Amino acid sequence: MQKRRRKTASSKPVPERAWGFESLSQRFYKSRKIFSAMKKLLFAVLVGILLVAGCTQSSGNPPVATKEVKISNFAFVPQAITIKAGDTVTWTNEDSVPHDVASNPHPTHTDLPGLRSGELQKGQSYNFTFTQAGTWGYHCHLHPSMAGTVVVEEG
Ligand SMILES: [Cu+2]
Numbered sequence: 001m002q003k004r005r006r007k008t009a010s011s012k013p014v015p016e017r018a019w020g021f022e023s024l025s026q027r028f029y030k031s032r033k034i035f036s037a038m039k040k041l042l043f044a045v046l047v048g049i050l051l052v053a054g055c056t057q058s059s060g061n062p063p064v065a066t067k068e069v070k071i072s073n074f075a076f077v078p079q080a081i082t083i084k085a086g087d088t089v090t091w092t093n094e095d096s097v098p099h100d101v102a103s104n105p106h107p108t109h110t111d112l113p114g115l116r117s118g119e120l121q122k123g124q125s126y127n128f129t130f131t132q133a134g135t136w137g138y139h140c141h142l143h144p145s146m147a148g149t150v151v152v153e154e155g
Helices: 016-059
Strands: 068-071 080-084 088-093 101-103 125-129 134-140 147-153
Touching: none
Parallel strands: 068 088, 080 147
Antiparallel strands: 088 125, 101 134, 134 147
């Protein structure tokens, strides 16, 4: 019982050991503060990395200058292309399931109503001539999550 009782500062002058204990707990408190500051710093760094990664991802997929688009593995390859006004783009289905190239937006296709292939079986192709400059989004009407872009520059 006697050993467990805590010594209080008021009963006796504070012995050196008590100071030692106090500085230890202070040190522990300080290290917790440093740890919490480090956690905040780590969080800020992570947010920064995510922001940079997000920006790189959005600009990291530049349109490819080609008029040939493959439909392969449920994706348009390349996903984004650049052409000149008056150019004709050819889509070729390489998948064993049918795909249907259609102008955005799904399901009304009002941006470029003429851009519509109908069902393309494996090996079949579809051509469309872009006359108007602009950025035209399209998709597969059967699998609307398959999206592509044609950037048409002034001819
Ligand atoms: Cu559609």
